[in-house]
Amino acid sequence: MIPKSRLTYYPRNLIITRPEGLYLSGFTTDKKQQILDFTQRVSLFLEQHQLKxxxxxxxxxxxxxxxxxxxxxxxxxxxxxxxxxxx
Structure with missing residues (x-):
């Protein structure tokens, strides 16, 4: 997140704002197996907590x-x- 005091340093058309809301967040690397494991954990969490x-x-x-x-x-x-x- 860019502090408001530094927003003027960047061209306005290059700033993307993430919508407000509830997010499920996690970390992974670009290794195929880690991405597959991450995806499975997320799917299970969504199902267990009745989320989509x-x-x-x-x-x-x-x-x-x-x-x-x-x-x-x-x-x-x-x-x-x-x-x-x-x-």
Whole structure:
């Protein structure tokens, strides 16, 4: 999140605002098995808590090519907008 005091440093058309709401969040790397495990854990959590995905999933890169040139070692935060399943 960019502090309001620094918003003027960036072109307005390049700033994306994440919608307010409830998000399920977790971390993963770009390794295929970790992504599969993460997806299974999220699916199970949603089912157990009677939740469903409610919008676009956000992915934030916490470690980029400055930290490692190995893509599989980069760490991502995945934020999934959720809401209760309607009965």
């Amino acid at each position: 995905i409610d919008g676009d999933i956000w992915e934030l890169l916490w470690q980029d090519e400055v930290f490692t040139t190995e893509k599989e070692l980069q760490v991502f935060e995945v934020m999934i907008p959720i809401k209760p399943v309607s009965h």
